[in-house]
Amino acid sequence: MCLLAMVVSVVQAPFNYFTGLKMTGIIFGLLLLALAGLYYLSRFKNRSALSIAITVVLVNLLFAWIYFVSSGISGASLMTFTLTFFLVMIVAPRGQYVVWLIFNLLLVAAIILIEYYRPELVPNMYADRESKIVDLSATYLTSVLVIFFGTIYLKNAYNREKQQREEKTRVLEVLNTEKNKLFSIISHDLRSPMASIQSYLELMKDIQLPPEQKLQLEAELLLMVNNTQDMLYNMLLWSKSQLQGLTVHLAPVNVYKAAMPVLDIHTTFITNKRLHLTTDIDKNLTAMADLNMLQLIIRNLVGNAIKFTAPGGQITLEAHQENQQCLIMIRDTGTGIDPKRVPEIFSLKARSTFGTGNEKGIGLGLYLCSEYTAAQHGRIWFQNNPDKGCSFFLSFPLA
Structure with a gap:
C-alpha cells in the first residue's frame, strides 16, 4: 500500500506542478520522500505499526495543506481524503479502524468549516476552467485505479487466508483420522493378540500337555509373539513419523x-x-x-x-x-x-x-x-x- 501511494505521488507531483498547482506538486514531492522513508522503516526495520501510524497522520495533514492551496472544496482534495481513508482501512490493524475513521471525519470537517468561515484562506488556484476539469478528472482516474488495485489486493489476501484455513482444516481432519486409527489399534487390534498370548501361556501352565502338542503350541506362540512385535514396530514407526516427521x-x-x-x-x-x-x-x-x-x-x-x-x-x-x-x-x-x-x-x-x-x-x-x-x-x-x-x-x- 505504501508503494502504491508512492506511485500516486510520482504521478501527482509533476502533474499538479505543470498544471498550475505548483505548491500541490511540491507537497506531493515531499510526500513521496516521506513515504519512501516510512517504507524503509516498515519493511527493513520491522516497525510496521509505527510506520502505519506516522503515515496516516502525515498523509492526512499534507492533504489538509493541499486542500488550502488547491482551491479547497472546489478542487479535487476531498477525493484524495476518501482515497487515503480507503488505503488506511486496508493496512491499519482492526483495533484502530474507529480511531482513524474519527480522525478522518474530524480533519475533513475542520478544514471545510475553516473554508466556510474564512474563505480568504482558500484562494482559487486554477488558471482557467480547463485546468480545473483536467485536475478533477485526473484525481478521479487515480482514485479509481487505486481502489481497483486495492480491492484486488484485499480479495487476494482474503482468498489466501481462506485457502490456509481450508488447508489447516484438512490437516486437522487427517490428524483426527490418524488419532482414531491409533486408538482403534490400541483398543482392539493390539489387545486381541495379547489376549491370545495370555491364553496360550495359561494353557501351557495349567495343563500337562504331550511333548508334541507342547512343541506345536510353543511354535504357534512364537509366531504370534513375532507377529505382535511386527504390529508394535509398525505402530511405533507410524506414530513417530506423525509426531516428528520423516527423516x-x-x-x-x-x-x-x-x-x-x-x-x-x-x-x-x-x-x-x-x-x-x-x-x-x-x-x-x-x-x-x-x-x-x-x-x-x-x-x-x-x-x-x-x-x-x-x-x-x-x-x-x-x-x-x-x-x-x-x-x-x-x-x-x-x-x-x-x-x-x-x-x-x-x-x-x-x-x-x-x-x-x-x-x-x-x-x-x-x-x-x-x-x-x-x-x-x-x-x-x-x-x-x-x-x-x-x-x-x-x-x-x-x-
Whole structure:
C-alpha cells in the first residue's frame, strides 16, 4: 500500500506542478520522500505499526495543506481524503479502524468549516476552467485505479487466508483420522493378540500337555509373539513419523545385502508355514535409498506374502536393473487382493484382515511402505497374478 501511494505521488507531483498547482506538486514531492522513508522503516526495520501510524497522520495533514492551496472544496482534495481513508482501512490493524475513521471525519470537517468561515484562506488556484476539469478528472482516474488495485489486493489476501484455513482444516481432519486409527489399534487390534498370548501361556501352565502338542503350541506362540512385535514396530514407526516427521538419509545401498537379513528374520515363519522361498537378486545392484526404510518396506511386503499364502505356497523375491531403475518384486501364490480394496490399499482407510494362518495385522504395513517409498523418491504398486496371489513392485533410482 505504501508503494502504491508512492506511485500516486510520482504521478501527482509533476502533474499538479505543470498544471498550475505548483505548491500541490511540491507537497506531493515531499510526500513521496516521506513515504519512501516510512517504507524503509516498515519493511527493513520491522516497525510496521509505527510506520502505519506516522503515515496516516502525515498523509492526512499534507492533504489538509493541499486542500488550502488547491482551491479547497472546489478542487479535487476531498477525493484524495476518501482515497487515503480507503488505503488506511486496508493496512491499519482492526483495533484502530474507529480511531482513524474519527480522525478522518474530524480533519475533513475542520478544514471545510475553516473554508466556510474564512474563505480568504482558500484562494482559487486554477488558471482557467480547463485546468480545473483536467485536475478533477485526473484525481478521479487515480482514485479509481487505486481502489481497483486495492480491492484486488484485499480479495487476494482474503482468498489466501481462506485457502490456509481450508488447508489447516484438512490437516486437522487427517490428524483426527490418524488419532482414531491409533486408538482403534490400541483398543482392539493390539489387545486381541495379547489376549491370545495370555491364553496360550495359561494353557501351557495349567495343563500337562504331550511333548508334541507342547512343541506345536510353543511354535504357534512364537509366531504370534513375532507377529505382535511386527504390529508394535509398525505402530511405533507410524506414530513417530506423525509426531516428528520423516527423516530420510539417502545413500547407495546394496539391495542384496539389505534384503538377506530381512529374509533371515522370516526364516522361522516360512519354515513353520511350510512355504517355499525363492530369491533372484543381482548381487551388484545398488539403489539410492535409506537402508532402514528399504529394509522395513521389504520386511512388511515379505511378511504380508507369508501371511496371505497358504501352507505349501510359493514366495519369490527378485531384484534387478530395469530402465535405469532398481526394480524389486515380491510375488506370492496367496489369496490375492480383493478388487474392492484396491483403491484404499495404501491408505489409512485400509482395514486389517486375517491371514491364512489366522495371523492378525493392523492395516498399517502397506501405508508405511507407501509413505517410506515416496520419501525415498521411489514408486510402489501391485497387481494380482493371473494364476494365483499377487505381486508387489518397488522402483528406486540407481545409485
